[in-house]
Each structure stands twice: as C-alpha cells, then as structure tokens.
Amino acid sequence: MPLDPSFQLLLQHMATLPQPAGLQEMRAGVLASAAALPRRPVTVAAVRDLHVPGAEGALPARLYTPPGEGPFPLTVFFHGGGFVAYSIETHDQLCRELCAGAASVVLSVEYRLAPEHPYPAGVNDAWAALAWAAAHAPELGADPARLAVAGDSAGASLAVACTLRARDEGGPALRAQLLMYPPTDFGGGERYPSRRENGNGFFLTEDRMAFFAQMYLADPDHAAHPQVSPLPSARLHDLPPALILTAEFDPLRDEGAAYADALTAAGTPARHLPGPGMIHGFANFTALSPAAAGLMDEAFAWLKAALV
Template sequence: MSDDDLRHEDNGKPNPVINAISNAVASLRADDDMLALAKAHESLHPKATEKLEVAEARRQPTAADAVNALLQQQGRSTRPEDLVPGVRTSEISVDGAAGALPATVYTPEGTGPLPVVLYFHGGGWVIADRKVYDGGARGLAKASGAIVVSVDYRQAPEHRFPAAWDDALAAYRWLGVNAASLGGDPSRLALAGESAGGNLAVATAIAARDAGLTPPRHVLSVYPVAQTSLNTESYIENAIAKPLNRAMVKWFVEHLVRSDDDLKDTRLQLIDAQLAGLPSVTLINARLDPLRSDGAKLEDALNTAGVPVERREYEGVAHEFFGAAAVLEKAREAQAFAGARLREAFTR
C-alpha cells in the first residue's frame, strides 16, 4: 500500500498508537499548564499534518486556536486587547521581493520615536500566517517597548526556497526607509521570529550585513531551524512530540526545497553560514521540541564566530509555547527575557 493510499485510508488522522505514546510521554515531561494546552489542542481534533495535502494542512486547528479553546474553558476573554493591554494594532502593506506583503504593526505605549522589531511568523514556510502568531508578536511589543512589524512572506510550495528569504530581506530594507512613518526610530531596528521565522531572522541579519544595510541592533530567534539534518539528538528524542514532530519537519522541507542542493544553502544550514560581525543574538528553545538541538548548534556556531549570544532552554514546554503567554507561565518568562534582551540592545 502506497503512502497516498494510507493517507486516504485514515483520512489524515494521527496514528492511534503513536498518539497514545506521545501523550503518555508528555504527561511525564510537560508542565501542568503545557499539558492543559496540549489537551485543548487535541480537543479540536487536529489531523496529522504530514499526512495531508497543503490546502488541508492550512485549515487545521493552530496553536492559537488551542490557546483560545483553553481560555474559553477557563472562562477568560480571548480578545487579544484584553490579554495584552496597552498595545494598539494597525494593518499595512510592506514591500516584498515580488510585490506587496500584508503586515500588522503592534505599537506599545510610550513616547516615540520607538525602536522597531521586524518579526517573522512560523509554520515551516508552508502553513500559518502572522495572525496565528499574534500572541508572540503582541507580547514582544509589550515586553520590549518596541514597535513590532509582523509581516507575512510568500510560502511554499507555491513559492519555494528562497522566496521567503527574499521577502524577508526586502521587508527589512523597506523598514529601514519607512520606520519613521510608523513612529519608529530607523537607527534602532531589530529582527525576531519563531521557528521558520527564527531562521529568517538570523538569515536576514546575515543578508543585511552583506547588503550593507543598517545593521539590526539585536536578533531574537525563538526555536529556529538552524540546520537540515533530521538526526540530531532532539529530533530523535522528540520524534513524536506535539505539536511539532520529526515527520512534520520532513513534510515541510519536502514542500519547501527545489532539490537536495537547497539543503546545503547556508540560509537553511545557518550553522555553516559566515556569522562573524552579526549583532548580539538571543536564542530561546523548548525542551520538548525536535528543534532544541538546532538552537544549541547555532549557539555554538555563533560563539565560534565571536557573536555575543545568550540561549535559554525552557523545561516542561513544547514547540509553539512562546506565543501562549496567556496560559503558560514559561511563555511569560520567555517573553519577559526576550523583551529585556531587546531593551538592553536598543540602549547600547
């Protein structure tokens, strides 16, 4: 029976045995609030992304949906304005490499001009958008006191590698010219992102350096993809973790790259890139995440290149935890840490 036959037969449902094992492992390793969030996500009956066609994968319940489900169970508001007061939003367009890109501007309270952070969402370069990652971007604006511009970029497989990277650099170039129109200080820029977006943040810092653009003051990279091997310690340890597992990453990469040669490109294989001369970097990792080792390897590579870097690894939480500060204590801690690192960089 072919893979396509298997997908059709189970309609994309998670393998019940693997699902049960994954849940049992999580019950031993995850914090109580992380477990509650995972159960809220499971109550939405997500299918196994790696078994789906792209269009259906994009319709699956997200981490943000799980947060809202848990908030509703707790009898709490799901309005972002209630969860993170003191941050106003507006919708704009940003110049990408091949046309306009939609973006959300998060502006915290404060006297301007404020520093500005360009933020890239996650989703394996295939699924999700800036709205799914509202919790991370909004929380970061509050914690850092900076304007956060969260931009959508072209996604695979419609736009394969390196379209997203080209858009990310174009958006940073646009921000350097237009920060003042947003109430921002064009001399105090930073880059940030989660997962696939964490990769884009670092790759864009490298590209900006090579293009002679105003260098960012800081790079915040949350559980980034930093290399292309699926055989690291954390990929093996968390092969069937939730919400991200090894098979899902393989699915993302297969939809992203044009050929195996792309896997050697230093925009994906960041740990082999020329990293010297980058600004200070903050890395945030979750213990229960296949990408944890990517963060550790990137930390080593940055140290070797003489780049100031600090990495924190949060026990008891999984991939996607950073944006769930409404319901996760470790997310609140991580956002506060990230905000403090950015504030420090902006005052240097």
C-alpha cells in the same frame, strides 16, 4: 524537568483531534486554533494593517506601536509555521506581547508560503520587507538606528537569513536578533539527539518537519545553503547580538543551542535561554503556561535592553 502540565493537557487534547487531510485544511485549522486561544492581557497604543513591498509584490503586514512617546525601536517580526502555514493573524498575540514587553514598534510581515512559493521566496520577501522598514522607519514612528529582527521557528530561520544578508550586503545595521526555537541545520538531523528524543508526541514531529522541508526546498540541494542551514555552512562573525530560545521537548532543541554556541565561537554575542518543560511553539501559549509567559517576558526584557 517534566513536561509542563499545561502542555501535557494541551497535547492530550490535540491527540484527540483529527489530522488535517491536506495543506489547505492545515492552514484553515491553524487559523481557527489561533483565534480560539486564550490571551494574556497586554496593552499597546495602536495596531494597524498595511502592505509592505516584498520581493515580487506587496505583502500583508501589521504594525504595533507601544504606549509612550516615540520614536521607538523597530523590530521586524516573521511568523513561524514550517514555511507553509500561519500568518500575521496567528501571531497577533505574540506580536502584541513583543511590542509591549520590548517597548518597540513591531512590524509583523506575512511572507509568501511554500509550496506555491518555495525557497528563496520567503527569504527574499523577508529581506525586502526589512530593507523597506529600515528606510521608512520614521514613517512607522521608529528610530532606524535601533533596528532588530525576530521570529519563531521558520520565521526565526528567515530572521537569521536577514542578518547574514544585512552583513554581506551593506546593511541595514541591526542591533539585535531574537530567535525562538530556530531550525538551523536542515541536513543534519542525525547529529542532534533531540531530533530522536522529541521526534514524536510533542507537537512538532520528525514527519512533519520532513514534510515542511519537502515543501520549502523544491531543490534538495538548497538545504546546504547558508540561508537555510546556517549552523554548518554560514560564516557567523560580525552578526548582531542574539538571544536564542529553545524548548526542552522540541526536536529543534539541540541545533538551537548549537547555533548559540557557534555564534559565540565566531565572536558574535549570543545568549541561549533554554525552556525547561516547554514544547515547540510555547511563545504562542503564554496564557496557558505561566512558565512560558516567564520565558517570553525574559526574552522581551532582553530585547528592550538591547535596543536602548
């Protein structure tokens, strides 16, 4: 279907903005842009900042508690940003909506970023935070038996890596994984028509993806690691049920859909929720696009049902 009119206007506006001169300017710019975005009204009972153990030190985190009486399910969330940018601040609204919509405590974790901390630093931080959250769920007002991981884009990649490690390293047991437009095959761009169809003009570009990969993977051989490219290289059996959202106008569309198919073929329950008219990042723009809001509400409802 055609590009969502709200995103057409957004992209036209973005095309008039100067490109950041470097990584630090990019990081500052996304923080400012996120702060200026309109927000959907959403009610959560409490929000507090804390620190959780990472692989090599404490990590900033933010805990969201839904209205009602706990203990609640617990969802550990990892933000997107190409592994090089964004933070718990840029994804604050998304996590509020996730908390309220899924009726789950949400722990949003700010892992170390590349290039200062290339792979596997982010994966190791995500894993350490997940293990800590599972062990300390009662302190967070949550039930460790109803545990999920979620993430968007790069954060979805980290969530996938956590599901693989949880299976292979004896837990914690995960009930669900919510993956928003995940990158699942760093080395297979030529296999996916969406990389060519949507490689320019739709927010996430092929050039930017190449930059992110160069920053994240100090050793190019790491692109083949199952934690980086699970679609071609990981064993996908015995993983938690998954919901995978994709966007029609996203270079990552086809590998996200292919990952859902591969999970299903391996015996892991997986559902693919396509986003007609959407662009990469639509989960952060629910106040701009009613269609994006509808998709996210459907995703939150899925997670709520999976964590009953």
